Amino acid sequence: MTVLAPTRPRPTPELIAKYDGRAPRYTSYPTAVQFTPQVQEDTYRTWLEALPAGDAVSLYVHVPFCSRLCWYCGCNTRAVNRHEPIGEYVRYLLREMGMLEAALPTKLGASALHFGGGTPNMLAIEELDAIVAELRRMFDFEDGAEIAAELDPASLTRDWVLAAGRNGLNRASLGVQTLDPKVQEAVNR
Numbered sequence: 577m578t579v580l581a582p583t584r585p586r587p588t589p590e591l592i593a594k595y596d597g598r599a600p601r602y603t604s605y606p607t608a609v610q611f612t613p614q615v616q617e618d619t620y621r622t623w624l625e626a627l628p629a630g631d632a633v634s635l636y637v638h639v640p641f642c643s644r645l646c647w648y649c650g651c652n653t654r655a656v657n658r659h660e661p662i663g664e665y666v667r668y669l670l671r672e673m674g675m676l677e678a679a680l681p682t683k684l685g686a687s688a689l690h691f692g693g694g695t696p697n698m699l700a701i702e703e704l705d706a707i708v709a710e711l712r713r714m715f716d717f718e719d720g721a722e723i724a725a726e727l728d729p730a731s732l733t734r735d736w737v738l739a740a741g742r743n744g745l746n747r748a749s750l751g752v753q754t755l756d757p758k759v760q761e762a763v764n765r
């Protein structure tokens with residue numbers, strides 16, 4: 577048996593020059609760079625009205641809070657050490673969902689729901705319950721719809737996992753950049 581060491585591409589000056597620039601992070605569609613000042617409330621309403629009634633949509637809920645910031649992170653998030661800002665955010669989120677419901681031409685199906693962040697498991701259990709209940713009331717979730725959340729194991733509790741299961745979450749996303757404790761410490765993980 578032969579064990580081969582993984583080959584690591586060495587960064588050459590040409591590669592560094594080639595990729596040393598700004599580019600959109602393709603973590604969402606449309607990407608952030610599409611949201612120019614030309615995209616206004618009317619534009620969004622037009623997009624919503626044009627959604628085909630028979631098609632299921634995918635839903636995304638952003639939770640822009642973390643218990644601490646990892647130094648490499650480029651996500652839209654901030655560190656909080658008390659719950660009040662999260663509670664206030666959830667109140668606004670539920671209001672926004674009401675506005676969304678009023679703007680939709682009909683009750684749509686949903687095939688996917690993703691909680692991203694930030695750290696969605698910063699939500700209190702009753703906040704998670706309220707958001708999922710409201711979305712289930714607003715949309716007809718397909719059987720087998722994928723309901724996912726990005727999770728930070730460092731702040732994840734057993735009660736939160738049980739609440740996630742009770743709410744139908746069936747997929748977890750864990751960002752593991754390294755298992756090396758020295759690197760974890762260096763990047764504030």
Ligand code: SF4
Binds near residue numbers: 641642645649728751
């Ligand atoms: S936990 Fe995730 S979202 Fe929060 S700072 Fe770290 S990498 Fe960014």
